[in-house]
Amino acid sequence: MLTLILVLIVIFFLARSILSDISVTNPFGAKEKEDETIIEGKFTPLTLAKYNGKDSPKVFIAVRKRVFDVSQGSSFYGPGGPYANFAGRDASRGLALNSFDIACLTPITEPIDDLADLTAPEIESLDHWEEHFENKYPVVGTLSENEKA
Ligand code: HEM
Numbered sequence: 001m002l003t004l005i006l007v008l009i010v011i012f013f014l015a016r017s018i019l020s021d022i023s024v025t026n027p028f029g030a031k032e033k034e035d036e037t038i039i040e041g042k043f044t045p046l047t048l049a050k051y052n053g054k055d056s057p058k059v060f061i062a063v064r065k066r067v068f069d070v071s072q073g074s075s076f077y078g079p080g081g082p083y084a085n086f087a088g089r090d091a092s093r094g095l096a097l098n099s100f101d102i103a104c105l106t107p108i109t110e111p112i113d114d115l116a117d118l119t120a121p122e123i124e125s126l127d128h129w130e131e132h133f134e135n136k137y138p139v140v141g142t143l144s145e146n147e148k149a
Pocket residue numbers: 070073076083094095097098099100136
């Protein structure tokens with residue numbers, strides 16, 4: 001009888017530990033938490049930076065102040081991908097200049113790049129990339145200096 005009680009106690013604690021593990025790793029719970037951080041589809045350079053495929057499984061990039069969910073292209077933009085530097089960032093200047101040089105990225109604590117100095121061919125290059133993103137990826141929001149703008 002004592003053995004039976006002991007076995008039941010062990011089973012109880014094992015089951016409790018397994019159940020608490022499930023709730024921690026529950027993918028649906030994680031997703032709900034994820035979505036809470038998206039403020040009405042409005043991003044600032046700082047809040048966008050989280051969607052870099054490392055801090056979040058989702059990868060977003062901004063092109064001309066529109067935020068695209070490029071998660072399905074994570075082989076390009078995810079960690080170790082050739083364009084990983086664009087992940088969670090405003091990629092506009094890099095796309096215009098056809099460069100993934102880090103110098104094309106505006107630091108996330110600085111105002112959004114107004115792209116005012118782009119040449120006609122650079123604007124054309126950015127137009128083509130923007131069209132590419134429109135045709136391939138969903139828009140999930142806009143990029144502005146603050147969330148209320
Ligand atoms: C070393 C020269 C490069 C090679 C060989 C190369 C190669 C490629 C290839 C094979 C693709 C996939 C095309 C497809 O399947 O749709 C691609 C896509 C792309 N490349 Fe490059 N690339 C180069 C340079 C660059 C540079 C300098 C940039 C900087 C803007 C760039 C930005 C992109 C982007 C944004 C995509 C689209 C990915 C997507 O559809 O989400 N590439 N590149």
